[in-house]
Amino acid sequence: MDTTSDQIADRLTTAFSTADHARARPWLWSTLLRLLSQGRPVTTGQLSAATDASREEVREALATLPDTEYDDAGRIVGSGLTLNPTPHRFEVDGRHLYTWCALDTLMFPAVLGRTAHVASPCHATGTLVQLTVEPDRITRVEPATAVVSLLVPDDVTFVRSSFCDQVHFFASAEATRPWLAEHPEATAVPVEQALALGLRFTTTLKDPDQDGCCC
Template identity: 40%
Template sequence: MAKTNQKKMNGNEVQQAIDKIATDIFESLIPEQEQRRIFGQTLQLLANGCPVPPDEIAIRLQVLTDKVISTLRGFGAEFDKDGNVLGVGLTLVPTPHVYKVDGRKLYTWCAADALLFPVMLNHTAYIESPDPVTGEKIRVGVTPDRVVEIEPKSAVVSWVKNVDATNIRGSGCCHVHFFSSPETASRWIEKHPDKMFYPANDVYQAMKHIILNKYGDMTVRQERICC
């Protein structure tokens, strides 16, 4: 069994570590309020489980379609052959992180996204994601206010120390996973020494604090729209 050599951090230290990376990402990719509104509106529409035409986002926000597309491309968004948005953090394209909301099966790019989006979108989500070391399923229930269930209770989330904003998914998202315990996370970090891990609930609380205190303009009320 791998030893857990990582220094235990208190809630404030976890908050500071996560705040640094999350703020770097948001300030690099969506520094303008209009861009943050585009990001939030896109997530809102993707949560309905349908590809999203950029024109629809533009009409809803009364901005140029080109602005919508350039903002989302800067974030590494996924598009289908017709130019509709398939994903930007929350995605219709399968990943290891299953995100279930109101009976719809969606996915997220990373574990942190899965914990963050219930706060941004004001809904309850149920997450299933495999430990990349053992394959054990981690199951998490998240509301806009708190983590209501997590199994196993020892679950942690890996985190990056640095991120390349020009390749947010490759340098960040692809390294942010759920693990069933600190021990399995430590085994993974032996091969990824520039990474950290924190208790899943601490990551949720840190992300919630960042959104509500810094980026409330990305938080939108969910509206159900048929495909």
């Protein structure tokens, strides 16, 4: 990573580590991602069984993750990785899922220990950005000039609105210029740099007892 990416990674880690929802990671959130990657809604009972925590402990931890998406039956359908359609398509093990932001698509293969096929339109031009992301590297980027926008929020209580909604794929650095002019606090980095930043950031999210496994 270059100095800018290092600084962004440090600032993101600090922001998320000091947030109220930090105590829900890694024991719950990484397990929740693995369960959601199966392509089905997740119950508190499943999370309790998978984490050896009581249902009350699970419910208390989920309460610190206010962006979590639920279906009409009260089952979890999204928390970074989601069953609900977004612009960021994320295919893993043949299952068609979605993520809240561009950086999620680069980070989650490392958390899941799985290769993902990603497709997301350029936020400015609509050009489709396509990637193949392995747990530790990217093996395909089209177009090769693709970049990711990043913004470090002051408050990450609501992760999706404060952070994810500003993290997009763009087909090129040139394509980011109008958007960056409207968001002077943001920056954009090449996809490979975004991956390096994301891999560093995932160390604060992963459960070492479940590294590389899948529920």
